[in-house]
Amino acid sequence: MTNSVIKMVQAIEADYGTVNCKEASNDPRLKALQRRFSDPIEHPKKVYKSDRLRKAQRLLDNTNLPKYKIAEKAGYNKDYFGALCVDGFLDDSKWYINRKHLHNYKYFCDDKLIAEGTINQIAMKLGKSPSTIRGCTLSSYKKYKHEHVYKLVKVK
Template sequence: MTNSVIKMVQAIEANYGMNPNNWPENDTRLKALHKRFSDPTRNVEREYKSNQLYKGQQPHREQKLRKAQRLLDTTNLPKYKIADQVGYNKDYFSALCTDGYLDDSKWYISRKHLHNYEYYCDDKLIAEGTINQIAMKLGKSPSSIRGCTLSSYKKYKHEHTYRLVKIR
């Protein structure tokens, strides 16, 4: 997607020169770029007539963005559920995050597996740390470390039984 935007801008520059002041406003490529990268919080089409503003009241779209940001910062919900709670389409919500209108850095930190675990083999502690640290210590992949928590692993007998216990 980024390459197509760069190619489009290069084609516009080839046609009209490097100075954006010389570019015509009715060019369909410029309209498409403007529509893609315009500020969604100021999009007039998203404002409904039924949302009358009273003195001191925030506009509806800003309330939705603030609520979405608060949910991203404080909950561990998947993004599609946050988008549903706020009232956004999941693709539009994702675009808000990628375009920088919503900061999802705290959400990513809480969603990453930064928890500490203890990894046991037959009730003997082998390693402890995050899943990635345990995997590096044992020379296994993180998915094989997580595999011992699956119900399909637990329903069969094994020569050595592995357990992964969350400690924090």
């Protein structure tokens, strides 16, 4: 669920409260959400309006291709394809799970190997967050002097 949807639901709850009432069920914002996120088994034409969306969803679920290549194969612009994923028209959760373990890294401190594995595995081993592990690759990190220099190197 995207942040915009959460904010819209919170606004509807602020207007009507969290109790089930007839006025809330007639709210046009809620009806738009129901149309947008209808059950694909009951209303397949409302969720997947075209064969291109079906094809894109199959590619997201079954391949490890980068998103821009999936967008090309499905016939979408890569920016529009990203917007479809963000807005909830395409579910990219399986794609993220499949892609998460593709890259292994070595994490160095002063040219000494500390840990090896995916970014999440390294973070768990060291008790740090994944964003902290990725932070040593930023240009802003590299331009300053540090007592200990950390490096993250992708293993091929």
